[in-house]
Amino acid sequence: MKKLSTGLCLVALLGAVFVAPVSANTSKLIIESGDSAQSRQNAAMDKEQWNDTRSLRHKVNTRAEKEWDKEDVAFDARDKCQQSANVNAYWEPNTLRCLDRRSGRTITP
Numbered sequence: 001m002k003k004l005s006t007g008l009c010l011v012a013l014l015g016a017v018f019v020a021p022v023s024a025n026t027s028k029l030i031i032e033s034g035d036s037a038q039s040r041q042n043a044a045m046d047k048e049q050w051n052d053t054r055s056l057r058h059k060v061n062t063r064a065e066k067e068w069d070k071e072d073v074a075f076d077a078r079d080k081c082q083q084s085a086n087v088n089a090y091w092e093p094n095t096l097r098c099l100d101r102r103s104g105r106t107i108t109p
Contacts, residue, residue: 084109
């Protein structure tokens with residue numbers, strides 16, 4: 001009986017091995033830190049480009065601020081010129097100056 005049960009177990013094992021489909025999981029999960037020579041080079045190039053454009057943005061902003069200041073001062077000067085007690089004073093929009101009608105010279109109202 002013992003031989004029969006051992007034989008049956010052996011047959012069952014062999015049957016299970018031959019009957020069961022054999023499959024292997026070949027998918028791999030690769031986790032990289034992202035720290036490679038290429039990524040470091042790309043980061044360095046991005047930083048360099050950012051610094052260059054930051055410098056240009058700063059110049060553009062400074063120029064825009066100067067233009068705004070110039071227009072602001074001209075606006076105030078125009079108001080002073082138009083409200084001046086001097087009847088010969090007039091505002092020249094092309095030069096942004098207050099001029100005397102008779103002489104054409106700049107007047108400080």
